[in-house]
Amino acid sequence: MGARKKTTKKKAASGKKTSVRKKAMGKKTVKVKSSGAAVDRTKEDLRKVALDSIQSVATEVYRTGSTGGLPQLTMPQRNLANVTYDKKTGYFEMKGNLKTRTLDVNSVKTFAQTLRLMALAKDMVGQEDFATKREAYYVSKNWGDAKFNEQRESDTVLDDIEGMFSVHEVTRETLRFMPEEHGGSVVGALTVIDRDPETLDPIRSDCAAMGSGAYTVPSSVDHLGFETQADFVLAIETGGMFQRLNHHRYWRTANCILVEMGGVPTRATRRFVRRLSDDLKLPVYVFVDCDPYGMCNIYRTLKVGSGSAAHVNRNFCVPKATYLGVTPQDIEDFGLHDATHPLQPVDVKRAKDALKNDPFFQAHPKWKKAIKQMLKMGVRAEQQAFAKWGLNFVIDEYLPRKMRDPKKFLP
Amino acid sequence: MAGFLLAQDLEIDADRRQTQQRQTGPPETRPEQVAARTKHLTAEQMAKAQKEISVSEFFAKNRHLLGFDNPRKSLLTTIKEAVDNSLDACEEGGILPDLTIEIHQIEEDRFRVVIEDNGPGIVRAQIPNIFGKLLYGSKFHSRRQSRGQQGIGISAAGLYGQMTTGKGPTIISKTKRSKAHHFQIQLDSSKNKPVITKDEELAEWHQKQGTRFEIGLEAHYKRGLRSADDYIKQTAVSNPHARISYLAPGMQEARVYERAVKDVPERADEIKPHPYGVELGELMKMLRATNSRWLSGFLQEEFCRVGPKVAKEIIKTAGLSERSYPSRIAREEADSLYRAIQKTKISAPPTTCLSPIGEELIREGLMKECDADFYAVATRPPSVYRGNPFQIEVGIAWSRPGEERLDVDAKGHISKTRKKRGTYDTENLLGNADDPVRLLRFANRVPLLSQQSGCGFTKSVLATAWKNYGLSQSRGALPVGSAVILIHMASVWVPFTSEAKEAIAPYPEILKEVKLALQEAGRKLGMHIRKGKKVASEFQKRNYIEQYLPHVGIGLQEILGISDEDRFELVETLQEAMETSRKI
Missing domain, CATH: 3.30.230.10 (Ribosomal Protein S5; domain 2)
Incomplete structure (x- = not known):
């Protein structure tokens, strides 16, 4: 987390012959890649940095306020206009536009809430406790007038705090605020090595041995270790498609890891896939609906991060991911015309917005072409549309045909 | 205007009837016979029933025209007429008005009303006429701003009281120089003449000068809108220079409306009529009555805002000669003169005749x-x-x-x-x-x-x-x-x-x-309301500051561990800084 210096275990590349799992299909030499926990700065370090940052922000507010000035809080702007994209770095980077919140009548409530949440964070860092965003919202109920009325309000303030401290390389998690959301589901040729929170004994979870269920990505993934023989990772938008592929053991036939994102992937899911991509050097392919939401929200966020959380994108995105489908061209190629729906006005707006404002799409002519093609066709197609040709057409025909040439995937 | 027309109509009516009587002469047939044959009358029979009506008689039948339609309103009108007269008198005399108004309930529907002022008083000889003769007064013919206009009001009140109770008004009046006189009068409505029933000189009166008018009448006293109370209250608003003491039934003691200023309003000047305001009939009357011997002089003397230049222009437009005899014009070319006046540009009348409240x-x-x-x-x-x-x-x-x-x-x-x-x-x-x-x-x-x-x-x-x-x-x-x-x-x-x-x-x-x-x-x-809204919303915003600012202090205290004292001081300093940074 934060500005963690990662030590990717190079030894994984050399490959261990004594593979625990040998189920992989024949001919290839079985290579087991593995990765230990991503090593963070030491806990003490993090605590100190967090406490110092909180202290210094509060001290500045106090100093200004007690000398008759109007205190200010400074934080990065959290929107697409404040990010840049460079193919080489591969993710959205903040441009450094700052917003300043000066204490006045319009900001006094948020100002107070920000300081009180900072106080809560200080408490939790000191006592090694944590609060989910929902819990933080309920803690505020004890603040009288300053309480939050909806969790949306407290989430915004938390995001602001996170942005404010990102300058000091302190993340939300370091401040001990945990997301409520859990990550996506994972099945396939992967063993996850976690540890018991109390005894710290390692726990091995074989994602190929989940039966009809799946392994769930925890909210924090940096302590996990991995072992795998898989060839690639397939990130899937919908639970329905994930279940179909799992049921028919596609991961076994294709020797891959399946990750269900369930819409826009959570930070934990992004981080999890990122680690599979970075630490295990696995290619990541993304399989989503052919519509502006699938492309511009789900895929874009997985690949380069989001505009509103640009300060954490560096670690919470998968720059090497590529777009398997469904592409607008697939609609043509696989004869899905009569299985499409017309684009709604909101879809059109989203697509045009992406072309106009999203630095990622602007940097990739192929994407521009694809989106323009979709707009021209005026239709969208879901992953499930292949069922038109038979329920398992997607397994038997679509995915194998696409997998023949991953280089053609959209960037 | 209506008052003017009324008076004129009555005059004209009376003229016509006299003329008719002269022309028709004595009747030749016995009216009873004609009446028996048919219900229709001949001109001669009609003539028998035609006779002069006095203004008082006319009023007795049409008292609603003067505001005596019902008992409640009659009470109000009586007070109103007396108060108007008192205030007018004080103003003309340059005296700060000090009025006493009392309404006493005698029986269920019988009241006695007393209005007393500290005005200049009325000379003895005029008292009966002013209070006992309708259309008698100083204000009707004058072009000067005053409350009363026609000279009907107070005598009408007296007549109404007499009609409903059988007793006319009682008046005490004292001028600075004379002794106080006490009059009781009855109004002879057919002759429109006062009948004096009591006329005595008082040796002592509690005021140096002033007039007291007292009348019993059938009335109804009610509070609320359009009541006598309402009238007095509003009079106090429009006459802040007057002190009014008011006692009505049900009150323990008199309600006193103190004066707010000590200056008597300036007495308005009297002005000559303005040419635009004169109608043809009146113009002819003026032409007949004038002492001027030539037309130009007539225009300049009888009207305001007419100088030699304007007079010349009017006369030229009318196609007349400046040397014409006014009385000759009245007969022949008055109409063209009238039209010429309307066509000529004449400056507005002087405004010294007006006395605004200010x-x-x-x-x-x-x-x-x-x-x-x-x-x-x-x-x-x-x-x-x-x-x-x-x-x-x-x-x-x-x-x-x-x-x-x-x-x-x-x-x-x-x-x-x-x-x-x-x-x-x-x-x-x-x-x-x-x-x-x-x-x-x-x-x-x-x-x-x-x-x-x-x-x-x-x-x-x-x-x-x-x-x-x-x-x-x-x-x-x-x-x-x-x-x-x-x-x-x-x-x-x-x-x-x-x-x-x-x-x-x-x-x-x-x-x-x-x-x-x-x-x-x-x-x-509008400016004030808008500003008020701004102040109100600003007030609300400041409440908002007061509501949340302490939490800034609490948050900082929890992080920095400062003392309660420091926290209070911080919040106070912040509040001061925030409020002074806001403009209203």
């Missing part, structure tokens, strides 16, 4: 009698309708809805205080915030209580777009708000719609002036 006094009057948050006053320059100069003044008193008042001090702090409310509920001119505004109409300082909807003033109020000035208003209705709108017209001749002097005739010139004045005062009100 912005300062309107404000004083309103502040004295209604406790509002804001007062706006506007005065129009004098204008002219039908050759009569007039001037419109408007005052608005406005109270913020709610029980509290917000004040901003010099340092920009806002404080909240509860409003003081008068102890006299019925006297509170300000209504609720969701009621229509209270409209106070005045003509020459006299409150107009009835016929609000038929009044030209009301038309102008309705035609003004009050939404622009912060008051809500539905189409064709009075604006809504806890406010009083005062409209005053000062004029040498106020165009009432009836003898009861209750409503102003809607001359376009008057409507326009009233509207302009309302707009001017309205703009001031």
Whole structure:
């Protein structure tokens, strides 16, 4: 987390012959890649940095306020206009536009809430406790007038705090605020090595041995270790498609890891896939609906991060991911015309917005072409549309045909 | 005008009847026979029934024309006429009015009304005529601003009292030089002449000078709108220089309306008629009656605003000679002269004949009698309708809805205080915030209580777009708000719609002036309301600061571990900094 210096275990590349799992299909030499926990700065370090940052922000507010000035809080702007994209770095980077919140009548409530949440964070860092965003919202109920009325309000303030401290390389998690959301589901040729929170004994979870269920990505993934023989990772938008592929053991036939994102992937899911991509050097392919939401929200966020959380994108995105489908061209190629729906006005707006404002799409002519093609066709197609040709057409025909040439995937 | 017509009509009627009688001569047939044959009458029979009617007789039958339609209104009109006369007299005499008004209930429907003033008094010989003869007075022929106009009012009140109780008025009057005289008179309505039943000289009277009018009458006393109470209250508003002591049935002691200013209003000048205001008939009469020997001189002497140049122009337009004899013109070319006058550009009449209340006094009057948050006053320059100069003044008193008042001090702090409310509920001119505004109409300082909807003033109020000035208003209705709108017209001749002097005739010139004045005062009100809204919202914002700022302190205390004392000090410093950074 934060500005963690990662030590990717190079030894994984050399490959261990004594593979625990040998189920992989024949001919290839079985290579087991593995990765230990991503090593963070030491806990003490993090605590100190967090406490110092909180202290210094509060001290500045106090100093200004007690000398008759109007205190200010400074934080990065959290929107697409404040990010840049460079193919080489591969993710959205903040441009450094700052917003300043000066204490006045319009900001006094948020100002107070920000300081009180900072106080809560200080408490939790000191006592090694944590609060989910929902819990933080309920803690505020004890603040009288300053309480939050909806969790949306407290989430915004938390995001602001996170942005404010990102300058000091302190993340939300370091401040001990945990997301409520859990990550996506994972099945396939992967063993996850976690540890018991109390005894710290390692726990091995074989994602190929989940039966009809799946392994769930925890909210924090940096302590996990991995072992795998898989060839690639397939990130899937919908639970329905994930279940179909799992049921028919596609991961076994294709020797891959399946990750269900369930819409826009959570930070934990992004981080999890990122680690599979970075630490295990696995290619990541993304399989989503052919519509502006699938492309511009789900895929874009997985690949380069989001505009509103640009300060954490560096670690919470998968720059090497590529777009398997469904592409607008697939609609043509696989004869899905009569299985499409017309684009709604909101879809059109989203697509045009992406072309106009999203630095990622602007940097990739192929994407521009694809989106323009979709707009021209005026239709969208879901992953499930292949069922038109038979329920398992997607397994038997679509995915194998696409997998023949991953280089053609959209960037 | 109606009063003028009434008087003229009666004269003309009487003339005609005499003429008819002369022409027809004695009847030749026995009327009974004719009547037996047919129900129709011959001219000769009709002539028998034709005779002169006195003004008093006419009034006795048509008393509603003068505001004596019912017992409640009769009480009001009686008081009104007496108070008008008293205030006029004091003003003419340059005396600060000190009025005592008493209403005593004798029986269920019998009242005794006493009005006493400290005016110059009336000389003995005039007392019976002034109080006992209708259409007798000094004001009818004068072109000067005064409350009374026709010389009907007070004697009509006396006549009404006599008709309902059998007893005429009692008058005590004392001038500075003479002794006080005590009169009791009866009115002979067929001859329109006073009959003196008592005439004595008092050795002692409690005032140095003044007049006391006392009359018993059938009446009904009621409080509330359009009551005698209401009239006195409004009179106090429009006459802040008068001190009025008022005692009505049910009151423990007299309610005293103290004066707010110590200057008697300046006495208005009397003016000659303006050429535009004279009609053909009157012009002919003036031509006949004048002492001038040539036309140009006549125009210059009898009218205001006519100099040699204007006179020459009129005469040239009329195609007459400057040397013409006025009495010859009256017979032959009066019409062309009349038309020429209308075509010639003549400057407006002088306005020294007007005595407006004045912005300062309107404000004083309103502040004295209604406790509002804001007062706006506007005065129009004098204008002219039908050759009569007039001037419109408007005052608005406005109270913020709610029980509290917000004040901003010099340092920009806002404080909240509860409003003081008068102890006299019925006297509170300000209504609720969701009621229509209270409209106070005045003509020459006299409150107009009835016929609000038929009044030209009301038309102008309705035609003004009050939404622009912060008051809500539905189409064709009075604006809504806890406010009083005062409209005053000062004029040498106020165009009432009836003898009861209750409503102003809607001359376009008057409507326009009233509207302009309302707009001017309205703009001031609108500015205030908008600013008030700003202060109110600012107050709310400051409350907001007060509500949340302590949490800034708590948050900092929890992080930095500062003492409670430091925290309080910080919050105080922050609040000061935030409030001074805001402008109101």
